[in-house]
Amino acid sequence: MALVPSTSTATLVQSRKIKSFHHRQANAINCASYSRKASPFTEKHSVERYEREVWLYKDQSEQPFSSFPPSDQQSVRDYDIASQLPELKKLLRVLSEKRRSENGFDKRGPGNVFLVGTGPGDPELLTLKALRVMESADLVLYDRLVSNDVLNLVGPNARLLYVGKTAGYHSRTQEEIHELLLSFAEAGATVVRLKGGDPLVFGRGGEEVDFLQQQGIDVKVIPGITAPSGIAAELGIPLTHRGVANSVRFLTGHSRKGGTDPLYVAENAADPDSTLVVYMGLSTLPSLAARLMHHGLPQDTPAAAIERGTTPQQRIVFAELHDLADKILSDQLVSPTLIIIGKVVALSPLWPNVVKETSTLVESR
Numbered sequence: 001m002a003l004v005p006s007t008s009t010a011t012l013v014q015s016r017k018i019k020s021f022h023h024r025q026a027n028a029i030n031c032a033s034y035s036r037k038a039s040p041f042t043e044k045h046s047v048e049r050y051e052r053e054v055w056l057y058k059d060q061s062e063q064p065f066s067s068f069p070p071s072d073q074q075s076v077r078d079y080d081i082a083s084q085l086p087e088l089k090k091l092l093r094v095l096s097e098k099r100r101s102e103n104g105f106d107k108r109g110p111g112n113v114f115l116v117g118t119g120p121g122d123p124e125l126l127t128l129k130a131l132r133v134m135e136s137a138d139l140v141l142y143d144r145l146v147s148n149d150v151l152n153l154v155g156p157n158a159r160l161l162y163v164g165k166t167a168g169y170h171s172r173t174q175e176e177i178h179e180l181l182l183s184f185a186e187a188g189a190t191v192v193r194l195k196g197g198d199p200l201v202f203g204r205g206g207e208e209v210d211f212l213q214q215q216g217i218d219v220k221v222i223p224g225i226t227a228p229s230g231i232a233a234e235l236g237i238p239l240t241h242r243g244v245a246n247s248v249r250f251l252t253g254h255s256r257k258g259g260t261d262p263l264y265v266a267e268n269a270a271d272p273d274s275t276l277v278v279y280m281g282l283s284t285l286p287s288l289a290a291r292l293m294h295h296g297l298p299q300d301t302p303a304a305a306i307e308r309g310t311t312p313q314q315r316i317v318f319a320e321l322h323d324l325a326d327k328i329l330s331d332q333l334v335s336p337t338l339i340i341i342g343k344v345v346a347l348s349p350l351w352p353n354v355v356k357e358t359s360t361l362v363e364s365r
Contacts, residue, residue: 095187111189115199117224122310123149130222137192145196178211185217198226202279227338228277231309237348245275245344253281266291275342286325302345307337
């Protein structure tokens with residue numbers, strides 16, 4: 001793979017004057033211009049990101065960029081990639097030379113790629129295996145839902161590269177992520193791909209594994225505690241319970257084409273003896289809830305929406321199904337928010353405290 005900017009990207013970089021700031025002035029970064037609401041996990045322009053990724057944003061004066069002049073999202077993304085390319089190419093050369101000096105040219109072989117689940121947010125929910133791999137990485141590609149507390153556990157010699165996605169803004173396409181993983185693995189690097197939750201549960205980990213294996217790259221998946229398990233445990237909600245729920249079903253709130261219309265699963269999912277867990281479902285919940293009730297799920301089915309689950313910023317809304325969307329809107333919950341629907345929700349010790357205000361679990365324990 002040739003890591004070279006496109007013509008449009010190169011033109012964009014040349015046509016704009018870049019303001020730089022000294023690394024010690026990072027606390028002056030204004031994140032509000034990038035997003036209306038700060039990410040509950042790793043904000044793309046956070047101080048923490050610059051502290052660990054300063055190697056990526058350097059001009060000829062060895063000073064990192066402080067702002068991204070383009071205002072539209074596609075231009076921001078193109079500019080971001082172009083500004084990183086020189087350092088990415090340099091890192092590839094360094095890794096190649098290191099591998100050659102250690103093993104000799106003839107003995108060089110591809111490195112390893114690890115897909116690592118970081119759990120729902122609490123760094124103490126990481127597995128020992130995940131921690132060991134993170135400490136030995138050469139390069140770490142991480143998503144938006146990987147918290148700064150988790151990134152702080154990455155080995156000090158590893159390079160960090162943000163490849164996260166949020167609604168309306170993808171820092172890199174999935175194809176570019178594939179090529180980055182391949183390029184650095186071919187250079188002999190130990191590449192760690194950090195994903196929130198579990199890599200193989202709505203994390204597109206299967207696509208990355210398939211692509212790399214087709215290229216002859218050794219890929220290992222280190223599972224993480226997926227969000228429903230970690231968050232339900234925090235709330236005291238058993239996802240299955242004898243006599244209450246005999247199955248659990250994970251749904252994505254997004255269709256592949258986006259929009260506010262959920263996938264056409266409501267008819268089969270409207271089972272009062274099952275627990276429904278909805279990932280990424282804030283925008284589609286009103287439609288999904290209406291369909292579930294239309295197909296027979298009682299409107300008083302207990303439900304919960306949990307923002308930033310297992311982190312100190314966790315917020316929770318409990319409600320019956322017919323009221324849940326309105327209460328989420330009233331309390332202004334933002335992504336990432338997990339939704340749990342089913343009779344098991346009422347088994348939580350917090351369920352009797354169904355109030356209009358948002359409750360914070362970490363403050364109540």
